[in-house]
Amino acid sequence: AIPLVVAISTERAAKAGILVTDRLALERMRTVDVVLFDKTGTLTEGRPAVTHVLAALGTEDDVLARAAAAEADSEHPLAAAIVRSAQERGLDLPASRDFTSTSGVGVEAEVDGVRVAVGGPALLEAHGAAPLDGTHEWAGATVLHVLADGVVIGALALADAVRPQAREAVDALHARGIEVAMITGDAEPVAKAVAAELGIDRVLAGVKPQDKGAEVGRLQAGGRTVAMVGDGVNDAPALAQADVGLAIGAGTDVAIASAGVVLASDDPRSVLSVVDLSRASYRKMK
Ligand code: ADP
Ligand code: MG
Secondary structure (H helix, E strand, C coil), rough: CCCCCHHHHHHHHHHHCCCCCCCHHHHHHHCCEEEEEEEEHHHCCCCCCCCEEEEEECCHHHHHHHHHHCCCCCCHHHHHHHHHHHHHCCCCCCCCCEEECCCCEEEEEEECCEEEEEEEHHHHHHHCCCCHHHHCCCCCCEEEEEECEEEEEEEEEEECEEEECCCHHHHHHHHHHEEEEEECCCCHHHHHHHHHCCCCEEEEEECHHHHHHHHHHHHHHHHCEEEEEEEHHHHHHHHHCCCCCEECCCCCCCHHHHHCEEEEECCCCHHHHHHHHHHHHHHCCC
16 A cells, blocks of 8 residues: 555655655655766757857858758757758758668758768767867767768757756755766766756766666666656667656656656756655655
């Protein structure tokens, strides 16, 4: 039977927009000593925008139009930002075909008979190419390079605003004696900039979606009790691996299925309600 105090607390939780799908997860939350946040869409708005375009070959409009054509079939927020930016500049997008995407790397498609690839550091590495000089000044931005038949033709900078409540959430977790960490597929300089802005203790950057669960496991192997907070399909294995998986902002179906706790709000401070509820509910039990 469910102890009365637990039944009452899950009902209280529901009223606060916290759906507990795994009662033991709520109980474990009081012993969590590190909260690991996904960056994109969790600590940031998840709605990036193109801030800079750099052309190494051809014009900036060329680089942006080709990148947007290659990204047209991608569902990634970075792709949406690139397509939107091309439309805002009134560019005609050439047709594309043979689209492929590699999670944590980038996309590729044939655009006007040319293989166009768009992606981050892992894509450059795969092509044995170096970042363009001008991109070094884009500190804190997500940098993507655009390649045509394997040759770098330009680069894009994309910025994603930090959620206004994120700093307060980090401070309040610290006040409760909990370490705050961040995990992302994005590159280290971007991750470090966000972490510095928010006062986050530990950064795991450049982590491929399929490796996020293993990173959680590594923390656990070091004796930590880990809560993972994420929103995307990307995070499902990490949510499932964590001692407590929290899907934020109603998440995706996959994230919800992998989480013990679902937060209706996308406010990162809602994690605090779960900590406090767990501590208040289970303190007197044993
Ligand atoms: P996050 O962990 O922040 O959710 P992802 O794992 O989705 O990030 O992506 C990590 C990195 O992979 C991005 O920062 C980018 O470099 C590259 N990437 C992923 N999807 C795309 C795409 N559609 N176009 C270009 N680059 C991409
Ligand atoms: Mg994500």
